[in-house]
Amino acid sequence: MQGVSIVRNSNTVKSYQPGDTVQIAGAGPSGLAAAITFAHAGVPVVVHEAQNEVGHRFGADLQGLENWSTEQDVLDDMRDLGFSTDFAVQPSLQGTAYDAWDNAYPINCQEPLFYMVERGPGPESFDTALLNQALSLGVDVKFNSRLRSLDGPGILATGPQAADAIAVGFHFETDKENGFWVICDDNLAPKGYAYLLIMNGKGTIKSCMFSRFKHKQRYIERTVEAFERLLGLKMHNPRPHGGVGNFHVPLNAIHGGHPIVGEQAGFQDTLWGFGMRHAMTSGTLAAQSIIDGDDYNTRWQQALVRQLQTSVVNRLLYSKMRNRGYRFFLRLTTRQADIRGFLRSFYRMSMMKRILLPWSQRHYVSQMKMPVCGNDNCSSVRCRCGTTT
Numbered sequence: 523m524q525g526v527s528i529v530r531n532s533n534t535v536k537s538y539q540p541g542d543t544v545q546i547a548g549a550g551p552s553g554l555a556a557a558i559t560f561a562h563a564g565v566p567v568v569v570h571e572a573q574n575e576v577g578h579r580f581g582a583d584l585q586g587l588e589n590w591s592t593e594q595d596v597l598d599d600m601r602d603l604g605f606s607t608d609f610a611v612q613p614s615l616q617g618t619a620y621d622a623w624d625n626a627y628p629i630n631c632q633e634p635l636f637y638m639v640e641r642g643p644g645p646e647s648f649d650t651a652l653l654n655q656a657l658s659l660g661v662d663v664k665f666n667s668r669l670r671s672l673d674g675p676g677i678l679a680t681g682p683q684a685a686d687a688i689a690v691g692f693h694f695e696t697d698k699e700n701g702f703w704v705i706c707d708d709n710l711a712p713k714g715y716a717y718l719l720i721m722n723g724k725g726t727i728k729s730c731m732f733s734r735f736k737h738k739q740r741y742i743e744r745t746v747e748a749f750e751r752l753l754g755l756k757m758h759n760p761r762p763h764g765g766v767g768n769f770h771v772p773l774n775a776i777h778g779g780h781p782i783v784g785e786q787a788g789f790q791d792t793l794w795g796f797g798m799r800h801a802m803t804s805g806t807l808a809a810q811s812i813i814d815g816d817d818y819n820t821r822w823q824q825a826l827v828r829q830l831q832t833s834v835v836n837r838l839l840y841s842k843m844r845n846r847g848y849r850f851f852l853r854l855t856t857r858q859a860d861i862r863g864f865l866r867s868f869y870r871m872s873m874m875k876r877i878l879l880p881w882s883q884r885h886y887v888s889q890m891k892m893p894v895c896g897n898d899n900c901s902s903v904r905c906r907c908g909t910t911t
């Protein structure tokens with residue numbers, strides 16, 4: 523029988539007691555990061571994954587592991603936290619951004635702005651590396667296992683619950699050289715950006731939009747046309763792909779005594795939709811708080827809340843800019859000697875952003891509702907029973 527500690531109130535996590543097996547719902551980066559942290563500490567853990575493979579919703583998507591939010595390189599950061607970096611990466615130092623008038627802004631960095639990685643179940647993907655590490659540490663990963671309720675100590679890591687933004691386009695093969703290209707133009711990606719990523723003959727083209735989802739087909743067509751015109755892009759074997767993301771800064775990320783991590787909690791950069799690092803960080807912190815029996819809310823708030831709040835202010839500022847504003851932003855950013863450092867300061871809670879925060883919080887409304895019913899004994903993985911925050 524699992525020894526479950528008594529939960530005093532909805533902010534208290536069910537802590538690990540010797541003899542327990544911890545359950546995790548979801549084998550995304552947040553769930554696997556938590557599982558690896560438990561395994562390093564010698565805690566028995568089972569990960570339930572609803573699909574038959576890791577990263578199912580991403581196919582062979584290319585994504586960026588952002589490398590500007592910390593001074594330390596993200597791969598060193600991962601190694602320090604005890605995570606494998608045994609996946610294919612393309613350090614992205616040079617790229618090109620375009621404004622709505624086809625003006626090009628070269629991006630040149632001394633150190634990678636991000637590392638391009640493959641998501642999904644492929645042999646060299648980011649997800650597979652985390653999965654293999656978890657398995658090698660003795661984690662029990664159960665595929666085709668959709669968890670609906672959770673009683674003992676455990677973690678909720680089931681990914682997004684709503685669409686605050688969507689990224690839609692194609693995966694394809696190409697002869698084009700490796701690289702990344704971005705276009706900031708509301709006619710291609712309303713309040714977002716269109717992007718093209720290429721790594722070793724594989725490509726991803728997307729319109730990442732924050733409004734007007736109903737017209738997504740029109741924006742995809744315009745995005746493809748723009749990259750064909752600007753770069754002479756030729757896609758071989760294009761396959762449609764898309765996904766949703768939600769962004770939320772919760773008041774409380776504990777439900778029924780279980781920490782909520784990654785995108786299920788809404789932890790993602792609200793400006794541009796980078797979520798992998800927040801997923802791993804929150805997964806790690808949740809596991810540590812279950813092991814140590816302390817307050818997960820305090821942990822994630824100390825580590826993430828400033829950056830998340832700043833990203834909400836940044837999103838509001840960006841969404842008000844429109845095409846002329848994006849052009850100004852691109853000029854300003856690409857003129858910097860240290861673009862990585864500039865972006866890091868852009869995500870810092872300056873005095874001006876502190877003043878703008880209440881206004882931003884009033885105007886930015888996530889579609890997501892946190893499943894926090896206040897019932898310490900609620901065991902639903904995705905609660906539908908009560909009030910939300």
Ligand SMILES: Cc1cc2nc3c(=O)[nH]c(=O)nc-3n(C[C@H](O)[C@H](O)[C@H](O)COP(=O)(O)OP(=O)(O)OC[C@H]3O[C@@H](n4cnc5c(N)ncnc54)[C@H](O)[C@@H]3O)c2cc1C
Binds near residue numbers: 547571577790
């Ligand atoms: C198109 C697209 C492009 C993106 N590009 C980037 C990028 O370039 N950089 C970046 O940092 N981020 C990017 N993101 C965001 C990033 O992918 C996510 O933030 C990150 O994967 C979140 O990790 P997670 O573990 O919280 O959730 P997920 O990766 O969604 O994993 C959740 C897992 O839980 C499983 N699951 C769901 N319900 C249950 C259940 N009841 N029981 C068991 N298992 C369950 C799901 O099948 C899934 O495997 C992108 C997202 C999209 C859609």
